[in-house]
Amino acid sequence: xxxxxxxxxxxxxxxxxxxxxxxxxxxxxxxxxxxxxxxxxxxxxxxxxxxxxxxxxxxxxxxxxxxxxxxxxxxxxxxxxxxxxxxxxxxxxxxxxxxxxxxxxxxxxxxxxxxxxxxxxxxxxxxxxxxxxxxxxxxxxxxxxxxxxxxxxxxxxxxxxxxxxxxxxxxxxxxxxxxxxxxxxxxxxxxxxxxxxxxxxxxxxxxxxxxxxxxxxxxxxxxxxxxxxxxxxxxxxxxxxxxxxxxxxxxxxxxxxxxxxxxxxxxxxxxxxxx
Amino acid sequence: xxxxxxxxxxxxxxxxxxxxxxxxxxxxxxxxxxxxxxxxxxxxxxxxxxxxxxxxxxxxxxxxxxxxxxxxxxxxxxxxxxxxxxxxxxxxxxxxxxxxxxxxxxxxxxxxxxxxxxxxxxxxxxx
Numbered sequence: 001x002x003x004x005x006x007x008x009x010x011x012x013x014x015x016x017x018x019x020x021x022x023x024x025x026x027x028x029x030x031x032x033x034x035x036x037x038x039x040x041x042x043x044x045x046x047x048x049x050x051x052x053x054x055x056x057x058x059x060x061x062x063x064x065x066x067x068x069x070x071x072x073x074x075x076x077x078x079x080x081x082x083x084x085x086x087x088x089x090x091x092x093x094x095x096x097x098x099x100x101x102x103x104x105x106x107x108x109x110x111x112x113x114x115x116x117x118x119x120x121x122x123x124x125x126x127x128x129x130x131x132x133x134x135x136x137x138x139x140x141x142x143x144x145x146x147x148x149x150x151x152x153x154x155x156x157x158x159x160x161x162x163x164x165x166x167x168x169x170x171x172x173x174x175x176x177x178x179x180x181x182x183x184x185x186x187x188x189x190x191x192x193x194x195x196x197x198x199x200x201x202x203x204x205x206x207x208x209x210x211x212x213x214x215x216x217x218x219x220x221x222x223x224x225x226x227x228x229x230x231x232x233x234x235x236x237x238x239x240x241x242x243x244x245x246x247x248x249x250x251x252x253x254x255x256x257x258x259x260x261x262x263x264x265x266x267x268x269x270x271x272x273x274x275x
Numbered sequence: 276x277x278x279x280x281x282x283x284x285x286x287x288x289x290x291x292x293x294x295x296x297x298x299x300x301x302x303x304x305x306x307x308x309x310x311x312x313x314x315x316x317x318x319x320x321x322x323x324x325x326x327x328x329x330x331x332x333x334x335x336x337x338x339x340x341x342x343x344x345x346x347x348x349x350x351x352x353x354x355x356x357x358x359x360x361x362x363x364x365x366x367x368x369x370x371x372x373x374x375x376x377x378x379x380x381x382x383x384x385x386x387x388x389x390x391x392x393x394x395x396x397x398x399x400x401x402x
Contacts, residue, residue, distance in 0.1 A: 021370040031374055042382045046389050053393035056401070060328050081320040088316065092309045095360045099301050102293050149332065170329035247292060259360045263353055270349040274323045275342045 030253050034260045037222075041264050044215050045271060051207045059202045061273040063169055067133055077273055083126045084269050087223075090119025091262040094230075098255045101248025106237065109248060113234045116258065120227040127220045134194055134212065140164070141192030142200040145183040147174070153203040156184065212272065219268055222261050229254050308359045315348050 021028060052058050062076035069079070093115040100108035140156035145166065147154070154166035154174070166174040166183060174180060191200040199209035233254050242248045293301075323345075328338050358364035363371055 021367055021373075023366065023370060028370075031370075035374055035378055038378060039381070042378075042385065046382070046385050049386065050389045050393040053390050054397040054400070056397055062323055062327075076324045077320050078324075081316065084316055085313065088309070088312050091356065091360055092305060095305050096302065099298055099305065103295060103298050104292060168332075171327065171331040256361055259356055262360075263356045266349055266352050266356065270319075270345055274319055274345045 024249060026249065026253055027256070030256050034256060037260065038264075041215075041218070041267070044211075044218065045267060048211045048215060048271060051205070051211065055205055058205070059208060060169070061275075064201045065130075065273055069129055073138075079126070080130070080269065080273050083123055083130075084265065086119050086126070087123050087262050087265050090116045090123070091259050093119065094255045094258045098248075098252045101242075101251045104243075104246075104248070106240075106243060109237050109251060110234065113230060113237065113251065117227055117230050117234060120223055120230065120258075124220060124223050124227060127216065127223070130216070131213075137191075137193030137200050141190055142203060143184065143187035144189035144203070146188065151204050152188070154183070155200070215268060216272070219261070219264055222264070226254075226258050226261050230258065304359070308355050312352055312355060315352055319345060319348055 023031075065080055066076040067073050067079065068075045093112045097109050097112035097116060100112060138155055139158070142153050142155050143166075145152050145154055147168065149168040149172050150170070154168050157165050157167050159165050159175070163177050164180050164184065166180055168174070174183075189203075191198050191203055193200060194209040194212070196206075196210055196213065198206055202208040233250055236242065236250065237248070242250060322341060326335070326338075326341055328335055357375075363374065
């Protein structure tokens with residue numbers, strides 16, 4: 001009897017002939033991978049939320065991230081908005097590449113995939129700049145003063161026409177030159193920039209720097225791998241690998257990964273920069 | 276090698292290749308979603324840059340409306356990316372629910388537990 005199996009009635013039972021989800025296994029497993037990756041990012045962002053809820057007080061995105069390359073400070077959220085826009089546009093060019101693949105239009109696939117790679121590379125470069133700026137901090141850093149506002153921590157700012165003022169955040173300033181120079185002469189503590197131990201953006205919350213490095217770093221690593229994977233697929237398209245196969249499903253699979261990277265950034269953007 | 280998904284069954288919604296006419300319809304939809312996503316991002320940045328959480332040290336009492344607005348817009352954007360760009364909306368219903376259902380359930384569970392714990396722990400520390 002070994003080796004015998006009952007014949008399955010294909011009208012009522014699934015006989016193993018096709019996928020119950022009507023998906024190719026490659027795409028299905030890409031989705032499974034993305035769900036597990038989404039759980040990792042979900043866990044990280046929930047940890048971020050945990051510390052925000054624990055501390056109650058948290059640095060404000062538009063006060064921390066207000067610099068533009070070559071232009072200096074005073075542009076709240078503009079650069080990160082540009083980064084977000086570029087990532088969304090690169091997601092659009094990717095979905096256009098997938099659409100062109102379904103029409104077996106190789107030239108259009110190459111065009112859109114190339115633009116996707118360029119957009120992704122620009123995003124990675126922007127994130128490197130953001131990190132550089134975040135690590136180096138503001139021009140003069142922060143000092144600890146015997147004031148009650150912001151637990152005494154103030155950012156030193158240059159005043160137009162000479163001298164300094166102390167910015168305690170949330171729109172609170174000390175501008176009296178005598179008091180400012182007294183505090184600056186004998187600071188109770190000083191921090192400039194950010195590392196894993198302390199940061200000037202939230203001197204009382206070391207986790208702010210840790211979470212920024214870990215979450216944007218993990219996302220940036222995803223973008224970097226995405227750019228590399230897209231580049232490999234682009235080379236394959238150019239070499240004609242998918243013409244032989246008769247379909248461009250590989251473009252669709254890497255497209256899923258690329259859209260996922262954009263999806264994660266939408267959440268990082270909201271919770272790190274906006275709210 | 277015979278691929279069951281491509282060679283045996285030509286009815287897979289997305290694996291099947293389509294013609295130019297169908298492509299035109301799809302491209303129109305892609306550009307529509309692009310405009311929606313861009314508009315949402317612009318609205319978010321303008322709101323985030325112009326409405327402050329604090330005015331000279333005094334908390335803005337209606338900030339919670341803005342905050343929930345941001346979270347709502349984020350979920351709208353995520354929905355468009357997942358359902359339209361990743362084509363999950365065009366997949367079979369059972370697959371869609373299998374991907375989204377357990378994930379959403381688990382994340383809501385995690386948020387509830389972590390935030391409840393964090394708020395409680397924060398109250399003890401601040402006392």
